[in-house]
Amino acid sequence: MLINGYKYTNEQDAIDARKQCADYYGLPVAPEDVTQYWVDYETAELDNPIFWYIVFDSSIEIILGEPTEFEVITEE
Amino acid sequence: MPVILGGNTGIYLASLAPPAPSLLLDTYPNAAVAYSLRKLRTAYSGNCIRVRRSVDNAEQDIAFSGNDLDTASLLTFCGAGNGFVTTWYDQSGNANNSTQATAANQAQIVSSGNLILDPITNKITTTWTTDAYTLTNTITTVQLMYHYMVFNRTSNSSSAAGLSKSNNTFPTMLRWLATLGDMTTRLNSVIIHSTNTTTGSNLVTTLRDGSNVVKMFRNSIDLTTGTSSNIGATFDSWGNANASRNGGNYAELVHWNNDQEANRTGIETNVNTYWNAY
Numbered sequence: 001m002l003i004n005g006y007k008y009t010n011e012q013d014a015i016d017a018r019k020q021c022a023d024y025y026g027l028p029v030a031p032e033d034v035t036q037y038w039v040d041y042e043t044a045e046l047d048n049p050i051f052w053y054i055v056f057d058s059s060i061e062i063i064l065g066e067p068t069e070f071e072v073i074t075e076e
Numbered sequence: 077m078p079v080i081l082g083g084n085t086g087i088y089l090a091s092l093a094p095p096a097p098s099l100l101l102d103t104y105p106n107a108a109v110a111y112s113l114r115k116l117r118t119a120y121s122g123n124c125i126r127v128r129r130s131v132d133n134a135e136q137d138i139a140f141s142g143n144d145l146d147t148a149s150l151l152t153f154c155g156a157g158n159g160f161v162t163t164w165y166d167q168s169g170n171a172n173n174s175t176q177a178t179a180a181n182q183a184q185i186v187s188s189g190n191l192i193l194d195p196i197t198n199k200i201t202t203t204w205t206t207d208a209y210t211l212t213n214t215i216t217t218v219q220l221m222y223h224y225m226v227f228n229r230t231s232n233s234s235s236a237a238g239l240s241k242s243n244n245t246f247p248t249m250l251r252w253l254a255t256l257g258d259m260t261t262r263l264n265s266v267i268i269h270s271t272n273t274t275t276g277s278n279l280v281t282t283l284r285d286g287s288n289v290v291k292m293f294r295n296s297i298d299l300t301t302g303t304s305s306n307i308g309a310t311f312d313s314w315g316n317a318n319a320s321r322n323g324g325n326y327a328e329l330v331h332w333n334n335d336q337e338a339n340r341t342g343i344e345t346n347v348n349t350y351w352n353a354y
């Protein structure tokens with residue numbers, strides 16, 4: 001499956017990118033809130049080597065910059 | 077009907093008022109989980125959903141008004157912006173709420189200050205794009221299970237899933253694949269009950285009986301059966317929290333870890349009377 005987004009070769013970079021987006025949007029707003037992140041990262045666990053990625057959304061372009069296109073192996 | 081005493085005395089006997097209509101889980105109790113935009117059990121006193129509003133990302137619980145979602149409170153909270161479901165509260169009594177902590181994966185229920193209504197049923201619904209919800213506690217598969225979900229498959233390019241395992245493997249009580257249109261259950265190996273690429277409103281019931289027969293019904297129509305004896309696997313999500321998350325409009329999901337097959341007609345009638353799914 002062709003993905004438009006942000007690809008990371010180690011998980012910590014994906015975690016850091018997720019936090020950047022959450023911080024930009026001020027999440028969580030209150031301690032009791034369910035919403036912790038603005039976007040989350042996915043694991044391309046069927047790919048070898050494994051990698052991590054965040055799917056593009058226009059709301060995060062200002063934070064993470066220009067997305068790229070890459071292939072991800074999925075079950076369906 | 078109220079009874080007036082003494083002709084025109086104006087005194088009413090409240091005790092003779094008609095009883096409140098029985099709700100689904102009053103008649104068919106002991107569900108394992110129950111998520112819905114309507115009230116399902118008279119004794120349930122909790123909230124229906126928790127919602128995040130787009131204007132400032134604040135969250136608020138939304139309760140019921142009578143047996144319906146309190147849409148007035150919902151719209152007041154969301155104002156002119158959008159609203160997204162962060163939590164489906166479990167009405168079964170097991171407190172097994174399902175939550176989504178990522179804003180981008182939360183189903184939408186209010187759009188620009190208006191309720192989202194399903195275009196086919198004209199009933200309130202939630203629009204899922206790449207969404208899934210995580211159960212507070214896993215549910216272990218047992219021999220006798222009964223599961224249904226009310227949803228509109230709005231596109232053949234998105235999958236639809238009921239109770240599932242978030243790592244894209246098994247078990248799942250319902251997974252309707254994008255593109256291929258396979259309507260499947262997977263308690264260990266995949267059972268394809270039908271292949272259907274159409275879009276539209278659905279009440280899909282799946283169950284396993286005491287003889288390991290796994291059955292699926294779409295809008296009360298019997299589909300192809302299969303067999304699976306596997307027990308002890310765990311559901312941890314509503315939807316499939318992987319690259320192929322759910323799409324479409326979703327309103328209700330209930331799962332029993334017990335035998336409800338004899339009640340299927342009654343359950344489906346109750347559900348369809350409210351949701352007009354078919």
